[in-house]
Amino acid sequence: MDTHDSPAPVLVATDVTKAYESTIALAGASLSVSAGESLAIMGASGSGKTTLLHCLAAVIPPDSGSIRMSVPGAQPVELAGLDEEARSQLRRTRCGFVFQEGLLLPELSALENVALPLMLTGHPRPEAERAAAPWLRSLGLAGMEDRRIGQLSGGQAQRVAIARAQVTGAPVVFADEPTGALDSATSSDVMDALLYATSGQGRSLVLVTHDAAVAARCDRTLHMRDGRIVREKVAR
Numbered sequence: 014m015d016t017h018d019s020p021a022p023v024l025v026a027t028d029v030t031k032a033y034e035s036t037i038a039l040a041g042a043s044l045s046v047s048a049g050e051s052l053a054i055m056g057a058s059g060s061g062k063t064t065l066l067h068c069l070a071a072v073i074p075p076d077s078g079s080i081r082m083s084v085p086g087a088q089p090v091e092l093a094g095l096d097e098e099a100r101s102q103l104r105r106t107r108c109g110f111v112f113q114e115g116l117l118l119p120e121l122s123a124l125e126n127v128a129l130p131l132m133l134t135g136h137p138r139p140e141a142e143r144a145a146a147p148w149l150r151s152l153g154l155a156g157m158e159d160r161r162i163g164q165l166s167g168g169q170a171q172r173v174a175i176a177r178a179q180v181t182g183a184p185v186v187f188a189d190e191p192t193g194a195l196d197s198a199t200s201s202d203v204m205d206a207l208l209y210a211t212s213g214q215g216r217s218l219v220l221v222t223h224d225a226a227v228a229a230r231c232d233r234t235l236h237m238r239d240g241r242i243v244r245e246k247v248a249r
């Protein structure tokens with residue numbers, strides 16, 4: 014058994030690089046994320062934040078370096094070198110995603126949007142909707158289950174996206190500018206919901222943001238420049 018107090022790392026990235034033709038997006042980024050921790054990544058536009066998030070979340074493979082994902086109840090996995098099929102399987106089972114625009118399906122109701130990830134992993138629709146409903150309620154959306162996304166405010170739609178990122182029980186949630194399209198009061202409410210649904214349930218959150226007030230809500234903030242992590246600030 015581990016005798017240290019700090020929780021086990023869920024993600025450990027070491028010297029990760031990624032280039033798009035001649036553009037070096039990641040030039041050797043290293044970081045670690047603990048179980049239940051909320052980590053903010055800040056940095057200028059173009060500094061590599063989204064690319065790093067996509068590598069950590071098995072959306073794209075890094076060119077070199079190592080990314081180890083260790084979630085409870087499963088063997089640790091090295092993400093570098095996995096093919097698209099294996100990465101897709103990992104994303105479906107271990108990762109939740111929240112983006113700036115939510116990427117919700119406008120023709121589906123709030124409840125159907127949240128149930129969708131479970132249906133995609135083979136759960137029958139009634140069971141998926143039963144599992145989805147409590148997440149909507151716990152995020153303040155009781156009574157809005159049948160509304161289409163266009164009938165919700167921006168903050169409500171983001172809470173649907175947060176519920177959807179949680180419904181599979183994914184141990185790690187990745188959020189890219191989740192409050193980028195919201196005013197500051199709504200942004201604070203959405204952060205309440207996001208932290209409740211992630212670190213509040215023992216899950217890890219990796220969040221990219223331009224907003225220092227949003228980053229300050231997380232346990233720890235990393236700053237990126239030119240594809241590297243340049244400094245780290247520990248909150249509290």
Ligand SMILES: Nc1ncnc2c1ncn2[C@@H]1O[C@H](COP(=O)(O)OP(=O)(O)O)[C@@H](O)[C@H]1O
Pocket residue numbers: 033036037038056057058059060061062063064065
């Ligand atoms: N799919 C892509 N094709 C080509 N260049 C890309 C692609 N994605 C990102 N880049 C480039 O990689 C660098 C880092 O981009 P990105 O990770 O999106 O930064 P950030 O999220 O910090 O704004 C930028 O120079 C960007 O133009």
Ligand SMILES: [Mg+2]
Pocket residue numbers: 062063064
């Ligand atoms: Mg970005």
